[in-house]
Amino acid sequence: MEPLTQPNEKTIATTRPKIFEVTNLNVYYSDFRAIRDVSLNVAANEITAFIGPSGCGKTTMLRSFNRMNDLIPTAKITGTLLYRGADLYNKTVDPVEVRRRIGMVFQKPNPFPKSIYDNVAYGPRISGKVKKGTEMDDLVESSLRKAALWEEVKDRLKSSALGMSGGQQQRLCIARAIATNPDVVLMDEPCSALDPIATGKIEELMSQLKREYTILIVTHNMQQAARVSDRTAFFSVEVEEEHDSRTGVLVEEGPTEKIFSNPNDQRTENYITGRFG
């Protein structure tokens, strides 16, 4: 756990390698600026939570890390985003390769209308790196085990994933994401469609997964951020009077305990104490 007070909040007081270094990142959708001048670092094997009110750009921020925003034709990005020291948005970087290394779990469980097995095997199959047969069987089993789902589904791997409960489906989506052996897992409000019990299971899973993966999570649930994350980034909405538009900004980022107990910025304190949002 990080110490409660740090001499300089801008630098990460940790010896872990930096996975992401973001500098002055702006994301636009056509003329609309979704986030402005975001700078932050993410260290390996930590859970970083992005919190903030609706429309503050936290999902946009998350989707910048695996270039999912590229799929929106009007999206444009400026600034730098380094992944393990390399520019993620360099012209020579293939976004398809980026998404194999940086997996994603979405807000609503979105299993494919295929069997449980085929859902998990999808990523490795399309990358062609895993042979079918025992090698694939083992990978499917280990991925399902890591997602704490194996015991529940081992007898019905061939049945449709759509027959599972919402919580199981979301854990299947986590298994599917880690089957491609990613370095980072991005989670976009992974529990917002789940009941408290299923949510508890996913949270427990996250703390186990961070041993192997770096996790970035967007959440609307502040208790969840406080429970699971090591560091928290608070985003807020700023209204630009002269353009009559709203844009998301990073207010502050730091160890979760500090953000929740003694934030630097008044806006953060207002938000976490429920006086704003």
Place this chain on the structure above:
Amino acid sequence: MRNGLRTTALFSLLVSTLIVLSLLFEAVTFLNGIKISWLWGDQWAPPFNEYDLKTPLVGSLIVTGIAMVVAVPIGLASAIYLSEYAKPITRKWLKPVLEILAGIPSVVLGFFALRWITPNIVQQINPQAPGFTLAAAGIGVGILTIPLIASVSEDALSAVPNSLREASSGLGAKRVTTTIKITIPAAISGLVAAFIIGISRAIGETMVVFLAAGGGGNQAQFTTSAFDSGTVVTAAMAATTAPSDRLSEGVALQSLYFLGLLLFIITLLLNLIADRFVRRVRIIY
């Protein structure tokens, strides 16, 4: 208001029922008026009391088959392009253009098939082909069916939730991989429905075949070759009523009802099957 609407609905139901009943009644009259052996021969020629059923039925099969070979690949490719690849702006003008193609009167297309497709496509493939062929009719019907297949397929593909495409992209799939492995399998029921609706439309098409296949003469020899002239169920019906040098009357005219009943049963079955597939798409999402 409600009673008025109900009466209108009941009226249309009543008319449909009466049409089916009259079809049935006249078809039975026809069957009673002929010898059953007349239904098996070597030509469809009502004025000569020759009602070889396999002539229009095999003709329909050939024309529909060729039409599907033309319409399914082009229609499906258009649908995939529109739904998965086209930018919103392109899509905005391309879809109406496709729907305009659906509005071309079939008589225009029949004439086009006769005057352009026959010399430039059919007779290029087979120089011995006559001026009227089932092949030219098939290609013409195929062109006519493309917009329908494209439109129904596009609806099926667009109905696949975007979250599935995102999940696939998020796992490092290229767009073409997502289309082949996720979107098309997820939309397969709707695509099959599009295919069946296309067949149903192609079987029901009259004018193109009437003009391009030479079935207008109210007399067609049985053939299994696409490079012969021939007739199909619908064109045979049209020819029976068309004023020509060999006018049909009496039992010959009633053959029309018999063919009509056959056509009704075939398209009804196809539409029922298509409906089942469409319904399956709705259940999943």
